[in-house]
Amino acid sequence: MFKKTVFMLVRSDLLAQNRAMSNVGFIGMGNMGAKMATNMIKKGSKLKVFDVVESAAKSVAGATVCKTPQEAATDVDVVFTMLPDGHVVKDTVLRADGITKGIKKGALMIDCSTIEPKHAQELSAIAKDNGYRFIDCPVSGGVTGAAAATLTYMIGGSKDDVETARPYLLQAGAKIFHCGGPGAGQIAKLCNNLILGVTMAGTAESFNMGIRAGLDPKVLTDIINVSTGRSWSSETYNPVPDILPNVPSSNKYDGGFMVKLIAKDLGLAEAAAVSVNSPLPMTAAVHQLYRAMMNHGLGDKDFSVIYQFLQGKKP
Amino acid sequence: MFKKTVFMLVRSDLLAQNRAMSNVGFIGMGNMGAKMATNMIKKGSKLKVFDVVESAAKSVAGATVCKTPQEAATDVDVVFTMLPDGHVVKDTVLRADGITKGIKKGALMIDCSTIEPKHAQELSAIAKDNGYRFIDCPVSGGVTGAAAATLTYMIGGSKDDVETARPYLLQAGAKIFHCGGPGAGQIAKLCNNLILGVTMAGTAESFNMGIRAGLDPKVLTDIINVSTGRSWSSETYNPVPDILPNVPSSNKYDGGFMVKLIAKDLGLAEAAAVSVNSPLPMTAAVHQLYRAMMNHGLGDKDFSVIYQFLQGKKP
Amino acid sequence: MFKKTVFMLVRSDLLAQNRAMSNVGFIGMGNMGAKMATNMIKKGSKLKVFDVVESAAKSVAGATVCKTPQEAATDVDVVFTMLPDGHVVKDTVLRADGITKGIKKGALMIDCSTIEPKHAQELSAIAKDNGYRFIDCPVSGGVTGAAAATLTYMIGGSKDDVETARPYLLQAGAKIFHCGGPGAGQIAKLCNNLILGVTMAGTAESFNMGIRAGLDPKVLTDIINVSTGRSWSSETYNPVPDILPNVPSSNKYDGGFMVKLIAKDLGLAEAAAVSVNSPLPMTAAVHQLYRAMMNHGLGDKDFSVIYQFLQGKKP
Amino acid sequence: MFKKTVFMLVRSDLLAQNRAMSNVGFIGMGNMGAKMATNMIKKGSKLKVFDVVESAAKSVAGATVCKTPQEAATDVDVVFTMLPDGHVVKDTVLRADGITKGIKKGALMIDCSTIEPKHAQELSAIAKDNGYRFIDCPVSGGVTGAAAATLTYMIGGSKDDVETARPYLLQAGAKIFHCGGPGAGQIAKLCNNLILGVTMAGTAESFNMGIRAGLDPKVLTDIINVSTGRSWSSETYNPVPDILPNVPSSNKYDGGFMVKLIAKDLGLAEAAAVSVNSPLPMTAAVHQLYRAMMNHGLGDKDFSVIYQFLQGKKP
16 A cells, blocks of 8 residues: 555656746755755756855856845745754844745745754744745755755645645655654654664674674675665665675765764754653664764764774774 | 575575485474474474473474484484574583484584574584584574574585585575574574664664654654665564554564563674674664563563653553 | 862852842742752842742742842842753743843843753853853752752853852852853763763662672672772662662652753753764763653652662662 | 771781781782782792793792692692683683692682683582682782782682681782672672773763863862762773873873773673673673774773773874
């Protein structure tokens, strides 16, 4: 039944892409935002973009570069934000030349940043107070998914707003999950990423032990991947160099999902968990390992480098 | 390429099953052993069985019940053991009426118990000293796999001995991995199970947080299972009641892989890791959680009950 | 040399107490605040008190009860706050009838709450913007220390402001540490409390193991207390019932430092640590244990109840 | 009452030292053993010593060097052992030229090694079977305590055997605790050392955070040492360089209690805890940190070097 549902989502998604696109504002032209914006332009949207680093905004071919968030939010039906954290998003909304100063009544703000769920709820309330609409819409799929327009979106907000957002989202991504009310998209994202952080660490320590005890890394991979220990981390993103091609572990742990970024997400997860009193013992344990790794100079490496950290090695 | 290899394994395995079976000794008629023995008998082997609890041995229809390990090991080409731990296996081998007293020169002992790798190496050395052969051959697949004859075997020992064992093994299981020399089967088993213990805990704490924060359990499952957090634990053995049918979490956490048994395996993994100086921070963290759960009366429940333990609930 | 310094502090402190006291405002008449206020009144100060629960304010004999924080802050040289968290303190300062509306230029606000260091820094900045002075001044010593006027103060702020505060502080406490600029008092408090949380847990698990293995609890206490494992937790606040009189463990774990409060402090410590990238692996581990204990119904018990939690018992 | 007891112990101890000493065997002339043996000789005992490294045995001035454990155990009333682990002790007892071959009926073997409690119990049983007596008698106080003859002994065995041992023990140490029957000395030692490992780590992470957040290390030390976070680790063995003189942290973390040795003890504690089902979550967490530190090249440094490991530094 699950597969059928997904199929239907995809069907309606394809239809949605054919609707005419209005102009779009997009604020935050970092690694992710610039790729998403580029894909939207390729699919026919007209984009007004802003970044605090003007050269970043200018690098997006075909976009109109704005001087302020206010300007990017003016005269558009939809404003995207893709920013480092909730404080930056709030500031971008509330500053003197911020989104609230430009956005028209009834327009939709789509925040694709990964931020604290409570910040998403605050942003939703600010939107309501100012007469516009808001969904929190963090993505998974990373830089690769952004480049290939295969991102998955996890959305918190009203059903109507999700439908409004859908055709825009599908220009830069592939799957859409409506998770619940304001903040629910962030919660879902954090729920996924904490499992990811924990499972990668468990996988790394297992392979380290097995290989040191004499097992062939590929044989061990074959065993794990047909057994109860299998996961995305072992099958698709193996932390041991040269098991899989085209993953960070086979490329000196460059590219991918940086240690400092998963550490940030795990911290957000812990903060969110406190508010619903849900213990996260494994998350907390691995979070601190990633924090220690940052002090060991590994903050900008892919998080699967924990495999080498356990051995006292550096890539 | 991996899939091709597996296919070829299966092909040769099917052929192997057609060879005539000699008589087999089987020691240890617990939950797993009795099911394996029953399958072997169904497939045409003649079994001599022993258990310290005579009624357990008698419960296996069609087997010849023996009074001692020595008797079960006498006049057979292959002796299986499926016992609680390495000390019991060693005692069963060395006691006054033990395996060494009955086994003939050149016969093969197949130990399917999960034990410390170093105990497996000691048992291999004892076999050599006494003129018989030995492989460590722990299984995965649990009670369900044993009943359905779909077990996976992870083997440490010589290539020749694996080939000798193959037709017998395939009477009670489906997949065979030759992992390396003596003890390598145990190492591989522990490597898998430690990931399992860690990943299940991470999955449980994620779902607990998400559901408490208001997410629909099924929507969250759908998201995780197409995202980087997916694993055997989320897809096949979800710890949240009523997501999947026929898993322990939907049956009051009865059946399945008991907390006290995964705790045992995690302890074995830690001991093995020390000998090759491989830190297991996540394994150690979750091991102690399972130990605490035993004191909270959950030792006989399936290990996915950690989902409820985090909430302070009991099934 | 350290002892000498402390002695001198105490000497000058005694002298300070003899100065004439101006009127004092005190906001927050909870367990701690009410006891501190009572001691100040006994020592001769005139207090204007406020609490959101008016009955709490009225329970302090000899104090003038105010209707708003603004009123309590009006016409006094010093305003104390002792509140649950940084958000409450900020609200008490900034609300329409808050402290900033009443406090006179140059007066000193002394916040004795335990809050995030960054909130303390924000409060210091608010004070500066509004022409009054601020120190963060969390206390240690608990309810017992508050009752006995033996609290220790850890202060962040300027040297001059510490001197202004000194005579007031000594009416309700005994030791004063000037830790550094704004927020430094909070940092010091959190540094102490995280060691406390970790050490108590380690002590509890040690005693649990030793006693279960057959050691006499008092003999084990004697050994630990003359050995390298000794600490405040083993010597003064032993978690095993009936080793020490007058500690929570000998009183069904009632009274003392509640699990939910140390959990709060550990969360604050982790948040502060992230901002200076200092891994807290042990703190994080024990924090999550305390969070789990809250779900097991132990949130209002003394934190030494972790000794029983490990055993699956409840007081 | 405790202090009185200790006083009386000391009184009777002093008297005991005046008794005439018989000849003593001492096996294991490592860092600890050689210093203990030297002190015994200074106090008037005649020693027969053995070590697998003959030069180590020869370095002890005034001792008779033996060629085998058997020889060292022959014709003496008391045989000491101070060896790396339980397997070595058992081998030294049971080998063809081992202790059992030389020791006379009724003589007392005193094992000062830190070993698994169950090994101590096995050694006690071997002694009984062979007609001699045995106590497990691990020490605390380290190399410094051994040099200064101020060691503390934690003993498992019969009261009579403790009294027999007392005068010998006091030649090389100062305090004696009779902890219970066979193995109880080892349990007590492990109970102490696990608190030590946990508390040191908590103290190190606290100081790291505080100092990075701007606190003065000495001020923070002063605060902790009069507060609830104080312990042997903060008062006597502070992990921050240059707080205390003459501790490893002020000497590049050389000397002291090596990371690899506390890691060994924590592993023994975990194994012992499993047998009495006592969860050790904090012990397990810090154990794996020390294991990781060994891979980072810190195995031979003092365990307080965890302070630097958290920062990504090396001494």
